[in-house]
Amino acid sequence: xxxxxxxxxxxxxxxxxxxxxxxxxxxxxxxxxxxxxxxxxxxxxxxxxxxxxxxxxxxxxxxxxxxxxxxxxxxxxxxxxxxxxxxxxxxxxxxxxxxxxxxxxxxxxxxxxxxxxxxxxxxxxxxxxxxxxxxxxxxxxxxxxxxxxxxxxxxxxxxxxxxxxxxxxxxxxxxx
Numbered sequence: 001x002x003x004x005x006x007x008x009x010x011x012x013x014x015x016x017x018x019x020x021x022x023x024x025x026x027x028x029x030x031x032x033x034x035x036x037x038x039x040x041x042x043x044x045x046x047x048x049x050x051x052x053x054x055x056x057x058x059x060x061x062x063x064x065x066x067x068x069x070x071x072x073x074x075x076x077x078x079x080x081x082x083x084x085x086x087x088x089x090x091x092x093x094x095x096x097x098x099x100x101x102x103x104x105x106x107x108x109x110x111x112x113x114x115x116x117x118x119x120x121x122x123x124x125x126x127x128x129x130x131x132x133x134x135x136x137x138x139x140x141x142x143x144x145x146x147x148x149x150x151x152x153x154x155x156x157x158x159x160x161x162x163x164x165x166x167x168x169x170x171x172x173x174x175x176x
Contacts, residue, residue: 056099057099058146061144061146061169065148072162074149077150077151078105078149084121084126087122088122099173100135101136101137101141102171103172105132105134105170106167106169107131107165110130115131117130120133141174141175144170144171145169145170147168149164149166150165
């Protein structure tokens, strides 16, 4: 019988195995590097989206005092009487009007209190309260704050005048 020639020698088989393992290792390395790059890009994209949402909320609350729903006719001034009417409105139309997840105005009396100690304003206890909640969607949110003038109509000695005090407006932007 003739001895059959082997197509590949043992050294050749070993080299083919080494080459195939190296190719698999290189492919796996590039897959892992690609997954890492995609996760980094996605993370940065997620942070950018959240940051843009926060900046949009901040710029909106800066202009909120000038909007017709809140303005008392003076720069950076909110009409507290309009605000109480909006806060007591039950249909929830204004929840969809702004892109905020919450909108709260803290009066001067509530500025030095913890949030749990503040008395929420209603038509019945206004103006002896600490915060006016226009709406709160109860979401995970980032709060942006700024100071405004909060004015309401008062009467003294049969004379009606605007009583203004400092207040802080809180607007929440939902975390993405």
